[in-house]
Amino acid sequence: MKKVRIGIFGTNRGSDYISALLANNADIVALCDKDEFWLNKAKAMLGDDVACYASFDEFIEHPMDAVLLANYFNEHAPFAARCLKKGIHVLSECTAAGTMADCVALVRAAEKSKAKYMLCENYPFMKFNREIKRVCDGGTLGKIIYAEGEYNHPFAGGDAKAARRYKPFEKHWRNRNPRCYYLTHSLAPIMYATGANPIRVTAMPMFYPVQDPNALYSSFCGDRLAIITTLNDDDSVFKFTGTAGYGGGGNSYRVCGINGQVENLRGTGGQIMLRYNKWTIPEGVEQRETQYMPSWNHPKEELIEKEGHGGGDFLVIEEFLNCILEDRKPDFDVYFATRMSAVAILAHRSLLERGVPYDVPDFRKEEDRVKWEKDTLSPYYGPNGEEPTLPCCSHTDFKPMDSQWNAYLEAIKTRE
Numbered sequence: 001m002k003k004v005r006i007g008i009f010g011t012n013r014g015s016d017y018i019s020a021l022l023a024n025n026a027d028i029v030a031l032c033d034k035d036e037f038w039l040n041k042a043k044a045m046l047g048d049d050v051a052c053y054a055s056f057d058e059f060i061e062h063p064m065d066a067v068l069l070a071n072y073f074n075e076h077a078p079f080a081a082r083c084l085k086k087g088i089h090v091l092s093e094c095t096a097a098g099t100m101a102d103c104v105a106l107v108r109a110a111e112k113s114k115a116k117y118m119l120c121e122n123y124p125f126m127k128f129n130r131e132i133k134r135v136c137d138g139g140t141l142g143k144i145i146y147a148e149g150e151y152n153h154p155f156a157g158g159d160a161k162a163a164r165r166y167k168p169f170e171k172h173w174r175n176r177n178p179r180c181y182y183l184t185h186s187l188a189p190i191m192y193a194t195g196a197n198p199i200r201v202t203a204m205p206m207f208y209p210v211q212d213p214n215a216l217y218s219s220f221c222g223d224r225l226a227i228i229t230t231l232n233d234d235d236s237v238f239k240f241t242g243t244a245g246y247g248g249g250g251n252s253y254r255v256c257g258i259n260g261q262v263e264n265l266r267g268t269g270g271q272i273m274l275r276y277n278k279w280t281i282p283e284g285v286e287q288r289e290t291q292y293m294p295s296w297n298h299p300k301e302e303l304i305e306k307e308g309h310g311g312g313d314f315l316v317i318e319e320f321l322n323c324i325l326e327d328r329k330p331d332f333d334v335y336f337a338t339r340m341s342a343v344a345i346l347a348h349r350s351l352l353e354r355g356v357p358y359d360v361p362d363f364r365k366e367e368d369r370v371k372w373e374k375d376t377l378s379p380y381y382g383p384n385g386e387e388p389t390l391p392c393c394s395h396t397d398f399k400p401m402d403s404q405w406n407a408y409l410e411a412i413k414t415r416e
């Protein structure tokens, strides 16, 4: 079978995918990172044959069929557009685009290109999320009217190693990441399972910054979570988080139809609970409620389980490569991806305005593109250190205490 020649741009998270790419028969031909620390780590995993670049301009000239974008969270879209323009397939880490203008530009670039664009969103491929989708597709829940998604990933205060790994410099995107922006891990699984698309969004913050003055703390967002709600194009409603940080952490999802509901049960290591009403139990099902451990229903079970994010990293790579080899449109295409980015950006605007709702554009429509094509507002620093143009926290003047910030500066003086 033909091997897809792929390059990895951003070799911090990018190198997590090396084993999944090789297990899926891809040929990793080039790496690019301006930070030698991460570039050398990735190179050590692959050997001397792989071409290494510090500059994207040189990297993109390397002969290859596809690029995995794992550069900074809010900077994927312009690089994706450049690859698409050259006919190079793109698998982009989340989020698809950091601004509304970038969403529009990315959609336009994808429409002009023969190459494929896919969002590298791995959470829908976790075992329990695959099962939730399988149940939804089976139709026994009846019309789906409501779903929840929770991506709850608290960071331990005082963790210097995590600061170096995840926020290696002061203007890093993670130091100004609003709670709504990183929402694909909570939203994509329920969009994928139900097929519903958000059309209107509102969000509420829960502000409670780290209180300990001795903690290593560097985020300019003191919100612990945002609760986002959307009205969807099929009249259903979603309630979900972006990246939240509270309680004991964990990911949970629940989809409710008029006849029944399915969810992954918290604290059970991935069990599913499927429940109907007494009068809506489908034929062939004996009990009203069942709890069970789902199966992969996939011939490569052993390989899947070796990879990160509960096997999601293997399956998202497999899907992308198969889309190329079979000339198939990815489910997580540019419209799916930019709709989620738009929900994230507009949820944050809603949060800043104490819950004012926003209509989510349909980027297939030119009138919606024109409305947003010049909107470059961003809570992050720009690629050349430009100042943020939006606050990142619901309390707009919030910043870490000097002692917390100084502990962070001390931690990032060294590498791992």
Ligand SMILES: NC(=O)c1ccc[n+]([C@@H]2O[C@H](COP(=O)([O-])OP(=O)(O)OC[C@H]3O[C@@H](n4cnc5c(N)ncnc54)[C@H](O)[C@@H]3O)[C@@H](O)[C@H]2O)c1
Pocket (backbone or CB within 6 Å): 009, 010, 011, 012, 013, 014, 032, 033, 034, 035, 038, 054, 055, 056, 070, 071, 072, 073, 074, 093, 094, 095, 120, 121, 122, 166, 168, 309
């Ligand atoms: N799907 C998941 O489960 C998951 C997990 C972790 C990270 N991510 C995503 O992966 C992406 C990268 O995150 P990360 O954790 O690796 O941290 P990061 O954002 O700090 O790393 C980005 C890397 O890209 C390099 N880079 C950025 N711009 C560059 C440029 N112009 N030229 C050359 N190199 C450049 C940086 O030097 C850095 O090594 C983010 O979008 C993040 O959301 C996804």
